[in-house]
Amino acid sequence: MPMKIVVVDDNKTNLIIVEKILRKAGYNRLLMLSSAAELYQYLQLDTPNPGDVPVDLILMDMMMPEIDGIEACRTVLANERFSDLPIIFVTAMGDSNKMAEAMDAGALDYVMKPINKIELLARIRSVLRLKQEKDLRKERDRRIQYELDLARQVQRSMLSGPLQEKDISISSVYRPTFELAGDFYAWYQISPNQYGVILLDMMGHGISSSLVGMYIYSALKDTITGIADPEKVVKELNRRMIQLHTPDSLMNYYFTAIYFVLDTKKQTIEYVNAGHPVGIAIVDQEVKLLTEGSCALGFFEEIDVTKGVIPYSESARILLFTDGLSEWLEEKYEDSTDKLIGALEAGDMQDPAALLHQLQPGWERINPPKDDMCLVLISTNASS
Numbered sequence: 121m122p123m124k125i126v127v128v129d130d131n132k133t134n135l136i137i138v139e140k141i142l143r144k145a146g147y148n149r150l151l152m153l154s155s156a157a158e159l160y161q162y163l164q165l166d167t168p169n170p171g172d173v174p175v176d177l178i179l180m181d182m183m184m185p186e187i188d189g190i191e192a193c194r195t196v197l198a199n200e201r202f203s204d205l206p207i208i209f210v211t212a213m214g215d216s217n218k219m220a221e222a223m224d225a226g227a228l229d230y231v232m233k234p235i236n237k238i239e240l241l242a243r244i245r246s247v248l249r250l251k252q253e254k255d256l257r258k259e260r261d262r263r264i265q266y267e268l269d270l271a272r273q274v275q276r277s278m279l280s281g282p283l284q285e286k287d288i289s290i291s292s293v294y295r296p297t298f299e300l301a302g303d304f305y306a307w308y309q310i311s312p313n314q315y316g317v318i319l320l321d322m323m324g325h326g327i328s329s330s331l332v333g334m335y336i337y338s339a340l341k342d343t344i345t346g347i348a349d350p351e352k353v354v355k356e357l358n359r360r361m362i363q364l365h366t367p368d369s370l371m372n373y374y375f376t377a378i379y380f381v382l383d384t385k386k387q388t389i390e391y392v393n394a395g396h397p398v399g400i401a402i403v404d405q406e407v408k409l410l411t412e413g414s415c416a417l418g419f420f421e422e423i424d425v426t427k428g429v430i431p432y433s434e435s436a437r438i439l440l441f442t443d444g445l446s447e448w449l450e451e452k453y454e455d456s457t458d459k460l461i462g463a464l465e466a467g468d469m470q471d472p473a474a475l476l477h478q479l480q481p482g483w484e485r486i487n488p489p490k491d492d493m494c495l496v497l498i499s500t501n502a503s504s
Contacts, residue, residue, distance in 0.1 A: 317380055
């Protein structure tokens with residue numbers, strides 16, 4: 121569609137001259153206005169639910185009665201709908217301070233009167249090219265944002281939902297700092313009495329980390345339900361990460377994780393901590409830290425893995441979290457692990473959101489954390 125130019129000048133002679141120049145140059149979609157008030161009305165600045173207003177460029181006189189061009193420029197550009205709208209001043213004023221004020225108000229250029237036709241058209245072409253580039257960039261950004269929103273929905277849909285069985289309950293709090301996060305969690309029933317649970321934290325943030333995380337996530341179910349054993353599962357996930365490495369890679373990705381198998385019949389927790397923040401288990405009223413394991417996954421082709429085993433006789437509660445949570449808590453507390461242990465011991469809560477509220481009331485309304493934040497709480501029922 122041809123560009124639409126709005127010309128604002130209180131001098132009718134100037135309007136006629138500019139209109140003639142523009143029409144002769146092929147700009148036929150013109151609107152000639154005699155005041156800033158008419159411009160506001162056309163742009164529907166005071167309309168509660170404005171429609172789409174066609175305008176690609178404003179040529180505006182600087183010295184006008186009631187509302188001058190500089191004030192009008194600020195008012196128009198302050199409106200979100202027109203924040204990128206190019207404005208060129210057409211003025212007889214040669215005061216450099218006034219011209220600097222006009223440019224500070226957001227105008228892209230100016231043309232001095234008497235108007236030089238060649239100069240005017242050159243400046244119009246320049247700012248219209250700039251507007252076209254901005255419009256293309258905005259359209260590209262909208263398209264990218266749509267695709268990111270879709271990817272975020274896919275990512276969220278892959279995360280395990282709360283689990284409530286007669287012998288076990290699992291729930292989580294997940295608060296990513298970006299549209300796409302690097303934290304993932306999952307749990308699967310391996311057998312009637314066995315549950316595999318994993319929480320992992322991919323290096324970095326954003327699209328690339330999320331894609332690598334989703335690649336690993338796609339292998340989790342078959343790996344966990346097919347292999348089950350924590351040592352073998354961690355080694356298989358490490359092998360998957362190593363497959364992503366290429367000689368010309370600018371960056372090799374890695375992730376930390378805690379994976380464990382909870383057996384409600386044998387009443388055991390078998391786990392591996394692969395370079396992840398220490399998990400916390402309260403078993404039979406005693407605190408156990410999940411420290412045994414390996415290095416983070418994705419660094420080395422061969423890794424040494426040590427499996428930890430924690431038995432329990434009556435009940436067990438296990439708290440897993442990513443470093444985004446511990447760093448967030450350490451902004452308020454000196455030792456986040458001690459605080460988490462204290463909150464976990466304070467009551468028989470099975471809701472991680474309630475646990476967070478105990479540590480930081482109103483946490484959900486506080487500014488987003490600097491890093492992805494995830495908390496997973498697993499509880500066995502006393503009757504199991």
